[in-house]
Amino acid sequence: MAIAQGHVGHVSAPPATTVPAGLAGWLSTVDHKRIGIIYMLAAFVFFIIGGIEALLMRVQLGTPENTFLTPDFYNQLFTMHGTTMIFLAVMPMNVGLGNYVVPLMIGARDMAFPRLNAMSVWLFILGGLMLYFSFFAGGAPNVGWFAYAPLTQKPYSPTFGVDYWILGLLLTGVASIAGALNFIVTILNMRAPGLSLNRMPLFVWMQLIVGFILVFAFPALTVAQIELLFDRHFGTRFFVPSQGGDAVLWQHLFWFFGHPEVYILILPVMGIVSETLPTFSRKPIFGYAFVAFSGVAIGFLGFLVWAHHMFGVGLGPLANAFFAGASFLIAVPTGVKIFNWIATMYDGALSLTTSMLYSIGFIAMFIIGGLSGITLASPPVDLQQTDSYYVVAHLHYVLFGGSILGLFAGVFYWFPKVTGRMLDERLGKVQFWLMMISFNVTFFPMHIIGTDGMPRRIYTYESGMGWDLWNLVATVGAFLMAASVLLFLWNLMVSLRRGAPAGNDPWDAATLEWSVSSPPPPHNFDQIPVVHSRRPLWDHKYPEHAGDGHGASAPDPLVAGFEQPAIHLPSPTYHPLILGVGLTTLFFGILYSSIPPLSISLAVVGLALVAFAIVGWVRDSHKDSPYAAH
């Protein structure tokens, strides 16, 4: 439905901010939509790279006693695969979608801190590139994504791989904390008039919760990595057991971050399907408050379960009982959400678009992953299964079957908004079914070989263990998954050029992002809407059941109810990018601390760039202040 533009009236047209053309425009952008696109494109590239790493491993494991890869390179691959998929693919994909959609959903013109937002995206990309640079600088990290001590100490990991892992992830960590802070402030403080917390779209709710989880969980990883860095470079002994250090302390610090991280990966996706399922069922979400507060409960409980990753350590019956109990407890809010989603679909007028298929696929696969998670939360069972392929199956059912399938649902849902064109539905559905089948062909057999005793992280195995057949099946499945991703890539390229025009609101949806053009104008909204319910656009389109659905007549949210502000967009600036480059250079200096001349010159150059960028940043912020004289 076209939105009447007649109300704009007294609002002045946005000032023509001089955005440089081409690449310069992207490198200097502070627009949340462009930043969101950069996040998503970079995340997709890293997703492909992580996928190629997985394929190489599957080739190696496809047949027993294979010599396709050397043991050390295999170790590098599984380390980089896990690190990439978690920190460089799923997390930034969530952040990218959030960056694009959240301000539009809450009726804001941008994120609260546009320059900080730009810094975050550059630091994420630079951190990822620094991590990958290790392949050309003596070898990638080969210690697993969790990097257990004391394997990470210099005598056992003499290459720079672990240092690249530490410092690259510290950069992405800074990006993540700054990004989370930005989301928290944006969501709490930039909402359109009337958009109270209990009217926020659930995707926004989940991004808010993830922001808080991130801000409180990441410091534990940062501290652990700093201590490890000092162990490797400056002679400390935090994680050196032979000198009184404590290898288990690493595990506590790492998993205090690592378990909340799981919810950082899944909660935004739960937000995505909480938007797509109501839209494609043509019903409001069932039990809005329960879905929102279950998210809060999951976020809170997520901080109390970290040691269920450490049952194998032998922490004692009391600790095991506590952490097992807390882990079982998380099944309750998770189950609440799943029943809410199913109840949302119940009796709805379902339209099985690709996005909807992926949403339903997400629920189904996530339930399987949740069930195997319940078995792993029980210490006696876990002791049988830990470090086996059963765990690999479990984590891929929640992180691929959960996060990635849900992200596909989100991409098919919002692609029309971002590009103005529809993704091809026929290709999309073929790709969905290929993905669903091949995903299960790949990962379901891992439950079986895991229960049969095949350990994780082994580069090969002997024939006759009963693992040969299922390993071959999993390898075939992995290549079918790759074919499905290629099909998606094809769909992207074809639809970008020749996709059907989307219009403002192709899905007949209820939230504010669909009230503006596709793609939206740089300032998002000609006039800031006034929200009266959880479904503002629905109120506008179907005033007969506006408000909260009880027939009471509500004012049209797209008619301004207050004096509209002048539109003020921050100017493009390179300083966030320069700050990122400076910090990266400084980190390279720290990494090569053993070569003083190189180290000091890199550090000096890096610090100089950081100082230059900060001075420029302060100038930018003054220039863009609405009070500064123009």
Next chain:
Amino acid sequence: MAHSSHPGRIGTANVGSLGVDSRKLGVWTFIGSEALFFAALITTYLVFAPVNMARADAQNPKEYLDIWLTSVLAALLLASSLTMVLALAAVRRGDMKLFRVWLLATVGLGFSFLGGQVYEFTELYHHGATLSSSLFGTTFFVLTGFHGTHVLIGAIWLLSVFFKVQRYPDSPETVMDVELGGLYWHFVDLVWVVIFTVIYLI
């Protein structure tokens, strides 16, 4: 540009849906994250304190640390919180002269603290306590060193506020700039109170 009624831009500050300035909300969130950062470092110190004492190469903090020197340093840092409060009060009154005095006093006290810490580290080094000498050395230097780094960052932050006010004296954001730098400064002081208690007093 005129003041407006956009939720992100009301009145003289960026007061938003929550009725709080966006930047202030951001700094508070950042402080929340920093609190967890120091909590992890302090926990590490506490975990290793008894392990250190039980080892053959133990270094007893009581024999190495000079409680008097550090008490003076703690007093300097606490005094800097007072001068910070006075600087904010002055800038709120519009008394720019006193504001400059108190802000520079705060930065000066901060640098005095850092000087004392450098002296303390040097003394310890000469007495054989280093990053690698014992678990005490490992945990002590990393914890207090990272705190010192935060004091340094806080001092640079306050200096940048000082220069911003010099450069743009008429900015309506001045009071908020000072308040935000002050928030962070008080936080860093507060962390020192905890560290002082954990390392030097008990």
